[in-house]
Structure formats: C-alpha cells, structure tokens
Amino acid sequence: MQKDTKYRSLFKALSWRLSGTVATMIIVFILVGRVSVAAIVGGFEMITKFLLYFIHERVWDKVKIGKKDITPFVLWFTGLSGSGKSTLAESVYKKLKRSGYRIEHLDGDKVRSIFPKTGFSKEERNNHIRRVGFLASMLEKNGVMVTASFISPYEETRQFVRGLCQNLILTYVFAPLEVCEKRDPKGMYKKARAGQIKNFTGIDDAYQAPENPEIIVDTNKETVEESCQKVIAYLKNKRYI
Amino acid sequence: MQKDTKYRSLFKALSWRLSGTVATMIIVFILVGRVSVAAIVGGFEMITKFLLYFIHERVWDKVKIGKKDITPFVLWFTGLSGSGKSTLAESVYKKLKRSGYRIEHLDGDKVRSIFPKTGFSKEERNNHIRRVGFLASMLEKNGVMVTASFISPYEETRQFVRGLCQNLILTYVFAPLEVCEKRDPKGMYKKARAGQIKNFTGIDDAYQAPENPEIIVDTNKETVEESCQKVIAYLKNKRYI
Structure with a gap:
C-alpha cells in the first residue's frame, strides 16, 4: 500500500508545468523566431494553465463518465x-x-x-x-x-x-x-x-x-x-x- | 471503493489536451495577432505535449520523492x-x-x-x-x-x-x-x-x-x-x- 504525499503531487504539477511551458516556448520560438514572444507566451501560459488545470480537475470531479464503483463481495x-x-x-x-x-x-x-x-x-x-x-x-x-x-x-x-x-x-x-x-x-x-x-x-x-x-x-x-x-x-x- | 476506467483516463486526457491547446492558441493569437501562427503552434503543441506527458509520467514513475510506503500493522x-x-x-x-x-x-x-x-x-x-x-x-x-x-x-x-x-x-x-x-x-x-x-x-x-x-x-x-x-x-x- 502506497500513498502519494501532497509534496509529491506538488512537485509533479510543477515539473509538468515547467516541461509543458518550456515545450510551448520552444514551439513558439521555432515558428515565430523571436525569444521575446516565446517568453511572453510562456509566461501567460504558465499562469493560465495552472488555473485551467484546476478548473478542469473540478469539472471532471462532477462528471461520472467512466467511473466504476467497485463493490466488494x-x-x-x-x-x-x-x-x-x-x-x-x-x-x-x-x-x-x-x-x-x-x-x-x-x-x-x-x-x-x-x-x-x-x-x-x-x-x-x-x-x-x-x-x-x-x-x-x-x-x-x-x-x-x-x-x-x-x-x-x-x-x-x-x-x-x-x-x-x-x-x-x-x-x-x-x-x-x-x-x-x-x-x-x-x-x-x-x-x-x-x-x-x-x-x-x-x-x-x-x-x-x-x-x-x-x-x-x-x-x-x-x-x-x-x-x-x-x-x-x-x-x-x-x-x- | 471506486476505480477509474481506461476510458475515463482517455476522455480526461483528451479534454485536458484540448483545453490546454485552445488556451495556448488564444495566448499566441493575442500576442502575435495571426490565426495561422496560433493554429500551427496549437497543432505542434497537441502532438508534442501528448508525448511529453507520457514521458513525464514514466519518469515520475521511477522517482520516489514524496512517495510513502504504508505498512499496515x-x-x-x-x-x-x-x-x-x-x-x-x-x-x-x-x-x-x-x-x-x-x-x-x-x-x-x-x-x-x-x-x-x-x-x-x-x-x-x-x-x-x-x-x-x-x-x-x-x-x-x-x-x-x-x-x-x-x-x-x-x-x-x-x-x-x-x-x-x-x-x-x-x-x-x-x-x-x-x-x-x-x-x-x-x-x-x-x-x-x-x-x-x-x-x-x-x-x-x-x-x-x-x-x-x-x-x-x-x-x-x-x-x-x-x-x-x-x-x-x-x-x-x-x-x-
């Protein structure tokens, strides 16, 4: 039996947000060719995605699609x-x-x-x-x-x-x-x-x-x-x- | 006791990827002002992030930070x-x-x-x-x-x-x-x-x-x-x- 601590979830969320944002910035830089634009997109993304992810989680918490109750017997x-x-x-x-x-x-x-x-x-x-x-x-x-x-x-x-x-x-x-x-x-x-x-x-x-x-x-x-x-x-x- | 089916995880991943990518596209459009650039960034992001998310999950599976073994007694x-x-x-x-x-x-x-x-x-x-x-x-x-x-x-x-x-x-x-x-x-x-x-x-x-x-x-x-x-x-x- 194992349990994820809050720290692990936090570390994981941060590490994901960093990987995701860096990836977005690279994509923008390759396509637009300007570091400043890539940095600004990255900054906005960092903030909005954090919020968006939270809202996404809350909404899915209400949606029951694919949830399965396990009844022991x-x-x-x-x-x-x-x-x-x-x-x-x-x-x-x-x-x-x-x-x-x-x-x-x-x-x-x-x-x-x-x-x-x-x-x-x-x-x-x-x-x-x-x-x-x-x-x-x-x-x-x-x-x-x-x-x-x-x-x-x-x-x-x-x-x-x-x-x-x-x-x-x-x-x-x-x-x-x-x-x-x-x-x-x-x-x-x-x-x-x-x-x-x-x-x-x-x-x-x-x-x-x-x-x-x-x-x-x-x-x-x-x-x-x-x-x-x-x-x-x-x-x-x-x-x- | 409840269990998430594979379908739920899949729906959730898709719904998250869509929300995330649409958000990125809006950010890029606001900053760059061109629909075509926003669409291309979005398209690239869609593909790369899917892969990145997968790799991120695999790597974290190996990392033990914040994992706590619960030993019953x-x-x-x-x-x-x-x-x-x-x-x-x-x-x-x-x-x-x-x-x-x-x-x-x-x-x-x-x-x-x-x-x-x-x-x-x-x-x-x-x-x-x-x-x-x-x-x-x-x-x-x-x-x-x-x-x-x-x-x-x-x-x-x-x-x-x-x-x-x-x-x-x-x-x-x-x-x-x-x-x-x-x-x-x-x-x-x-x-x-x-x-x-x-x-x-x-x-x-x-x-x-x-x-x-x-x-x-x-x-x-x-x-x-x-x-x-x-x-x-x-x-x-x-x-x-």
Whole structure:
C-alpha cells in the first residue's frame, strides 16, 4: 500500500508545468523566431494553465463518465468433499487477483491447519463456518473481495454467513456423491467408510443442498475452466467486476 | 471503493489536451495577432505535449520523492478488565480513521456478542484470541490497519498472535487491579467476587503481564489523551504513519 504525499503531487504539477511551458516556448520560438514572444507566451501560459488545470480537475470531479464503483463481495463455494470447490475457488481467485483486484482466498483445509483442534461435530462445524463467515465479512467491509471454499453443509449456517456479509454470492459446487467418492482426492471417503472418521459429510452426516444459490456449477459435466467462466460471467453480469 | 476506467483516463486526457491547446492558441493569437501562427503552434503543441506527458509520467514513475510506503500493522491492546483498553483503542482508532487510513477496530466484547457461546475457560479464551489474531492478521495482510482490544491474559497466546501478524505492536494497558476493580464499568468484578462468574481475569484467573510490549501506558497516571498521544508518537517514530 502506497500513498502519494501532497509534496509529491506538488512537485509533479510543477515539473509538468515547467516541461509543458518550456515545450510551448520552444514551439513558439521555432515558428515565430523571436525569444521575446516565446517568453511572453510562456509566461501567460504558465499562469493560465495552472488555473485551467484546476478548473478542469473540478469539472471532471462532477462528471461520472467512466467511473466504476467497485463493490466488494464474498464468493462462497459450498459442496461435498471432492466436488471441486477448492480447485474452482482458486481458479476464480487467481483470475481476479491477476486483474488487480484486492482479494483474499479462504480455504477450509488451510484455515483448519492453523486451528488443528477444530472438530467435525455439527456444533463445531457450525461455529467454525460462522467464524470464517465473520472473517470474510470483515474483509468485505474493508474493501477486500473474498473467495471462500468450505463444505459448509448446513443451510442454517450459510444463512448466518449471508446475514453477516453485504454481498454474499453462494456458489453450489455440485457433483454426485458417487463421483466425489470416486475422486476422493484426500482419501477421506475411504477413511469415513472404514469408520476411521466420524461425521463425514455425505457418509454419516448430511449435506443440505443450498436452497437459493446464486450460481450452480456441475463439476461432473463442466471443466474447471467452464465453471470458472460461469462464475466470472455472473460477476460481470451483476457488475461486480 | 471506486476505480477509474481506461476510458475515463482517455476522455480526461483528451479534454485536458484540448483545453490546454485552445488556451495556448488564444495566448499566441493575442500576442502575435495571426490565426495561422496560433493554429500551427496549437497543432505542434497537441502532438508534442501528448508525448511529453507520457514521458513525464514514466519518469515520475521511477522517482520516489514524496512517495510513502504504508505498512499496515496490528495494534493490540492487552490489559485487565476495566484497565481502559477499549477506550484507548477506540480513541486511537478514531484518530487514524479520521486521517484517512484503512483501519478496522476489533473489540473483545463486540466480537463475543456475535459469538455468544464463546466460553471463558483457559482453553476457550485461548482459542478465541487465536482466532481473532488470525482475523487481524488477514486484515493486515490485505492492507488494513487493525486496532484490537482484548484482555488476552496469556503470554503464550499473545506470542501465537505475534507469529501470525507481520507487524504486531503490543500495547500493555496497565492499571493496578484495585483501580480496575474500583472502576468496574460493567459490574464484572462484583459478579466475580460474588462467585457468579468463574475464571475472571485478576480474580480467579491469572493475568500474565506481557514480557516485551512495544508500548506501555498507565491509565491510572495518564489521561486517555496522553496515552493516545503515546501510541500515536510510537507509530510516527517507527514511520508507520
């Protein structure tokens, strides 16, 4: 984060005015051939342009052409383990980051790695999601866009998060359970089936499909790039980007 | 948050160039008295100034005069209940906010009101502070300054938070326990003495004074304004603001 001080703006304005006026004087001298005329034109220009520039700035301050309001948002990805949430969320995050937006990515596994004691019971999951939702809402409030990928299986908690945020965009990352279990990127389904993990979403804990998601992607039928384009299209359509 | 599109910059540059050149042409015409000379000067100026402006911008991009790096930080206030943490933190927060900095204030009581089930046992307190520390570090990472006022009684947890943040500035808000208990703004000490609250810091739970705080204020001897000035002076001295 950098900030231009008043001195910098002043130095810059002076340096520009000097360059500009010297250039004008040279042009006049070449064309008219008299130093005195060039000097007088330069002097008048120096004074008038300073004023003119000021007025120009004030007028443009009122004109809204080409001004774009940036509204931060929380782009929340929910879905089963192995549905492709994180992959999709990271893909969208990277695209927006590359476009120069202030954006933060929050990922279920990464946040849990900082707080290893967070459990998987319904209450602990709920509290975990509420806290992450609060974190996301604080970033949003401070002008930072957020992508968040969390299984977040319960409708009630997602509604709580929606209540905290100004602009929650819920993306339901859908893939049939069989497909997710087949993918099983972290071997979690296997462990859950073997009874080594309790309360695993989809196996011995429910996943409540979102009632009113803003976006639905089907990672069984779409490529990551296609799903990503769908999300980006939504953001563009709603004038977020 | 607003952003100027390329179109706006282009329109503005054109509108400025036109105003500037017309002004030059009028000056030349008044002084030289010939429309043709004024037109030729204007034409040359139009082309050369466009180039000159571009070069001027590129050169200034390399010059660092008057550029100020803003390093975000987490200003963490620790101390007993009733020590004056929140009052001081809010006072510093408002001062910085008024100066135009992006800043967020996190307060123990306010965060707890969103998560009413957070307990007061050593473990629950610790987890709570760790999570708030993570939240603060995420804001800091995204260019937002943070003031945080939490009793945060344990050295170990404060060290954990320090580890998460890039620039943690720990302010120890000191006041003798008797003084805090006398102030008792929320009637908590009374309840703790009556046994209605368990694990209350200073009564039946320890407060570990910080080992290496960056700033120490004594709210028993200083006014809020004096303590606030001390904190601001530290920030200025370390070139944070």
